[in-house]
Amino acid sequence: MTNLGYALLGMLADESRTGYDLAQLMKQQVGYFWSAKHSQIYPELARLESEGLVAFEVIEQQDRPHKKLYHITPAGLEILRNWVTTPAESAPVRDELILKAYCIWLAEPEKAIELFKQEELRHRQQLAHYEQLYIWGEENLQREQRSKHSSLFGKYLSLARGIGHEREYAEWCRWVIEQLEKPDFF
Numbered sequence: 001m002t003n004l005g006y007a008l009l010g011m012l013a014d015e016s017r018t019g020y021d022l023a024q025l026m027k028q029q030v031g032y033f034w035s036a037k038h039s040q041i042y043p044e045l046a047r048l049e050s051e052g053l054v055a056f057e058v059i060e061q062q063d064r065p066h067k068k069l070y071h072i073t074p075a076g077l078e079i080l081r082n083w084v085t086t087p088a089e090s091a092p093v094r095d096e097l098i099l100k101a102y103c104i105w106l107a108e109p110e111k112a113i114e115l116f117k118q119e120e121l122r123h124r125q126q127l128a129h130y131e132q133l134y135i136w137g138e139e140n141l142q143r144e145q146r147s148k149h150s151s152l153f154g155k156y157l158s159l160a161r162g163i164g165h166e167r168e169y170a171e172w173c174r175w176v177i178e179q180l181e182k183p184d185f186f
Contacts, residue, residue: 001079004044005053007034009072009080012054014151016071019045033158045070053079101176113180120173127166134159 011017011025022045023038036044048054053076056068072080097119104112137156 001083002044003034004036004040005048006080006083007036008041008044008048009053009076010084010154012070012072013077013080016069018059018067018069020067022070029155030158033162048076052076104176104180109180113177116173116176116180120170120177123166123170123173127163127170130159130163130166134163 007026007030008022011022011030017025019038019042023036023041026034026036026041045054049056049070053073054070055073056070059067059069061067100115107115137152137159
């Protein structure tokens with residue numbers, strides 16, 4: 001089972017969705033901690049369906065191709081429940097900006113400073129977006145929706161991690177800029 005498979009099962013455990021819905025969710029709610037392209041999602045759904053972990057119903061549409069609405073099966077839910085509490089494998093970090101920082105001694109300082117200013121701004125904007133979602137949830141979610149047994153609880157936990165990530169990343173970019181502006185870094 002791939003991690004993408006688990007991600008899709010997790011999104012389908014919340015509610016039935018089309019492949020398009022899943023791709024959009026990957027870009028929006030899930031995008032700050034997991035991503036996949038359409039070209040990855042549809043073959044994975046087919047694999048999950050062939051293994052009996054998801055099923056679909058065809059929704060007929062006029063003047064458009066029919067669409068498949070996927071849902072998790074009891075077998076898929078069981079596998080997901082078992083997976084969710086097993087220790088996570090350590091994943092290698094693949095971050096292009098950190099790689100650029102590693103090679104920054106090759107850049108003109110002004111261009112490097114501008115790059116990190118742009119990245120800091122991007123992370124601060126994403127942080128502001130996540131904080132708005134958090135505040136909205138705090139103000140609008142009903143008591144029963146805040147239960148640890150609600151799918152919203154997992155969204156709350158991952159959003160809190162996204163906030164921490166964006167805050168730390170923006171602060172690191174600011175620190176890099178300060179280092180680049182110093183005559184010597186030691």
